[in-house]
Amino acid sequence: MATSKKKKAAPKKSKTSYIIGFWSVFGIGILLVIILFLMAGWGAFGKMPTFEELENPETNLATEVFSSDGKTLGKYYNENRTPVKYDDLPENLVNALVATEDERYYHHSGIDARGTLRAVAYLGSRGGASTITQQLSKLLFSDTPNSKVERVFQKIKEWVIATRLERQYTKQEIITMYLNKYDFLYQAVGIRSASRIYFGKEPKELQTEEAAVLVAMLKNPILYNPAKEEFKDNALRRRNQVLKQMEKNGYLTPSEKDSLQALPLKLNFSPEGHDEGMATYFRAYVQRFLREWINENPKPDGSEYNIYRDGLKIYTSIDSKMQEYAEEAVERHISHLQKEFTRQNKNNPTAPFRDVDESEVEQIVNSAIKRSVRWKEMKAKDIPEDEILASFDKEREMRVFSWASANHTKDTVMTPRDSILYYKSYLQAGMMSMTPQTGEVKAWVGGTDFKHFKYDHVKQGKRQVGSTFKPFVYATAIDQLKLSPCDTLPKNRFTIEAGKFGLLKDWSPQNAGNDADSYVGMISLKDALANSVNTVTARLIDKTGPRPVIDLLDKLGIDTENIPEVPSIALGTPDLSLFEMVSAYSTFANEGVYVKPLVVSRIEDKNGTVLYQNVPQTRDVLSKEAAYVTVNLLEGVTQSGSGVRLRGNYATNLDHYKRAVTGYPYNFDKSIPIAGKTGTTQNQSDGWFMGMVPNLVTGVWVGAEDRSVHFPTITYGQGATMALPIWGMYMKDVYADDALNISKGEFPRPENLSIEVNCNNYGGENDSYSDVPDELDF
Structure with a gap:
């Protein structure tokens, strides 16, 4: 009878080998992370800022025009940014920012380890891990990624930049830079422009509930924009969340939080476009004055000043109250006089012209056509003149001037030729x-x-x-x-x-x-x-x-x-x-x-x-x-x-x-x-x-x-x-x-x-x- 052979058991691995393996993998992981950060610091994942760039981060600073009584008349800009100092920021704004965006801001060195671990553990469902410093580094030096992989490498760069920023600047300076850089939309780049455009006041004058509205926009300036009718409810809810965070972090009492949350969302929305605001014609003249001055007065290094990004301050002779009275007087009288002028033109066969025949009217209109932007743009595309002229007789939707509306505009349908006659009928x-x-x-x-x-x-x-x-x-x-x-x-x-x-x-x-x-x-x-x-x-x-x-x-x-x-x-x-x-x-x-x-x-x-x-x-x-x-x-x-x-x-x-x-x-x-x-x-x-x-x-x-x-x-x-x-x-x-x-x-x-x-x-x-x-x- 044949005897059966027993299978030989595999030798058991010792606990020591498991421990060695674990620490080997962990060490390799740490080493890889270190290498990734070193590579990021060396610029392997894209250009990193130099020491000089960290010392003077590149920003487009608007040139600001002041009246003789210290009011801002307007700005010239690519980005409507006018920086403020930390001392110009109200305490309620800083508190709202820290409570909402980075609760442990004063206790980390650019990267919040606890927040990072939480974000990883819950896959971001309980909030992100970006600190205020990381958000600043993203604003200053990172381009928009084209893929998730690029975003990973970008995140690594932001961590490296954030630690460098923390070594280079104080906490107060980082907050100031962040608020000066953020784009709140509607040409409101930076906290000062945002305060003026959304609330018609300087940052120092912001009430707590107003500061909370602007901090709420940091999450998403479109989705939580109070000036967009479809997002006003979002803005209100997000504002109240900011107030809740302020209470949670001890900046508000429960009763203060409740009373502020009960307030309606109120704006004093005043866009600061080049065509809007006070003294627009005067500002256009000052712009021409500056161009001539710049041509004759180069910087010490021989380069030219740039009125759109060098943050110049222009102090003028205009008195803001007298300018306001002048603009009101012109609008009040001309809008009234125009009604009488229009009435007297009703039975004028060559309206709005007088003392001319039809051929002269045609000559005036054709001359205006050839001076128009439409003509010049079509001419630049080598479109035949007969086609260009024909386009002036096709009706299209357009927005034109009108004294009848509060904003002096109305939507209508007319031909470009008729719009020329329409505009020539207005008194100036x-x-x-x-x-x-x-x-x-x-x-x-x-x-x-x-x-x-x-x-x-x-x-x-x-x-x-x-x-x-x-x-x-x-x-x-x-x-x-x-x-x-x-x-x-x-x-x-x-x-x-x-x-x-x-x-x-x-x-x-x-x-x-x-x-x-x-x-x-x-x-x-x-x-x-x-x-x-x-x-x-x-x-x-x-x-x-x-x-x-x-x-x-x-x-x-x-x-x-x-x-x-x-x-x-x-x-x-x-x-x-x-x-x-x-x-x-x-x-x-x-x-x-x-x-x-x-x-x-x-x-x-x-x-x-x-x-x-x-x-x-x-x-x-x-x-x-x-x-x-x-x-x-x-x-x-x-x-x-x-x-x-x-x-x-x-x-x-x-x-x-x-x-x-x-x-x-x-x-x-x-x-x-x-x-x-x-x-x-x-x-x-x-x-x-x-x-x-x-x-x-x-x-x-x-x-x-x-x-x-x-x-x-x-x-x-x-x-x-x-x-x-x-x-x-x-x-x-x-x-x-x-x-x-x-x-x-x-x-x-x-x-x-x-x-x-x-x-x-x-x-x-x-x-x-x-x-x-x-x-x-x-």
Whole structure:
């Protein structure tokens, strides 16, 4: 019988071998982790920041424009980022951040081991493991990964960078950098922009519930965005979760948490786009100023400053309250005047144009088409012209300007050709206010809405100035001939014959109305200027000659290159800018001393180093006596001439005036010295008013883009109706604001004045011309 063989048992492994194996695997794992981190530090998984980059992490810092009273007017940026210091962060914001994003922030060195283990154990279901420092490292130096594998390597890089950041910066600096870097959407990059855009205040002013809203957005700025209607409930729930975390970590009591959670979510949403906010036309001018300054002033290393990322600080002369009053006055009047203008165009066959035939209208529109962005873009793609023109006759959805809506826009359907006609039908305005003694420009309104009408009617636009030119002729005559406002001249017809001053034919200007009475009798210079008697102005330029008047203009800062040396300039034929007119009139108020307008007072870099400091530029132009007498003449305009409406005098056409003007009467007391001059150009294309008090000179222009777009009659088309009301509304507001210190006193009278300005003391009898209807102002 065969015996069976037993199987030999395998030898048992000792516990020692298991232990050795475990620690070998563990050691290899640790070694691999160390190698991975070393490789990450060496840049094997992508570029790592150098020591210098950690010392100065690259950020796009917005250039900020400040008013003279310290308010932010706007910014220039690729990213709307303006950094703040840790001391500018409210405690409630820092507490909300730490309680929500990194409870053990003050107890780790960049990586939270406990949080990491929890995230691994629960696969992220109980929260992630990223510390505030890791989140900062991701914002500063990591690109968006294209795959999960890349994300793993990116995470390793973030850990390495986080530890380096912790060695390089304090905890407070890391929090500050993180909040300065984060993008809260709506061009709100960084906590300061976010505070201003979402709540209209500086970070230091944030309430606890507001700070909680911004911290809530750190989880996902889209999903928890309070400005997006569809996500408001998400934002509210997330805000309340942040408040709960603050209570959990001892930053709030339970009762404080409950009361704050019960509050509704309130915003003061104020976007800060380039086309939005205050002083948009002014900011566009400052941008051009900066470009010129940058071209002439390189950095110490020879490179150029970048206004979109170097964090420059631009301090300007604009007063934020005066700017606000100016913008309100323009909008209030022009929106009202537009209704009357539109009403009068209803039966106009060539609307919005007048005094042109259909062929001229077609020429105007075609010219506008070829200047349009659409034409240029299609032309750049080599699209045939006939196809481009055809595209202007196809209806499409578009958003256009409208006074009827709060945001000045409406959605409609029209052809691009019709949109050109639509936009040309709108009246525009320009307004500038300046302190004559210092040259500081205090308010600048270049148009009615920068988003839709980019053209600046303060500096870019030049239009005929009409009778507002006449004071330059009077000032020249006073300076040369020592004339008194009480001197009289005949109103009768006057001709400067061909040959004189190079004239090719006789020049015989007409007075307003051109009836027999307008040429009868004598009139004082004061009444002649107040009522714009053309024959008197012609007599004066005949006495002085055109060249001395042009020389005076040049000294007053006006570009005279295109002003012809002919006597007809006396009636306001030259095209001048509002900027030039205000600075020139300011010389009269400043006792004959011209001061170059000051727009930018100082430029600093992001560290506060002064890069530019304005140096006032002044020159003597007129004697104090000649300047004072000119001002005295201009006071007559608001006492008895076309500016008398400022005193509450509406003796003529009151019903018509009510339709065109809102906010009347102004009723400035007769004891308040106001000097000024209205101006109206041919066919009522331009309405002007230049107004002065001792420490403020303000000019207003109103018209349309094309000179053929105008009111049909002078009742509405004169400066006293189109422009003067804006000045009146503005000055009522600035006078009411005591903090602005706008003078109600007399203009400074020179000592030993040799020219008599009080006509009660003047020999001879003056024939007053003050009863002429003010709508006949030319």
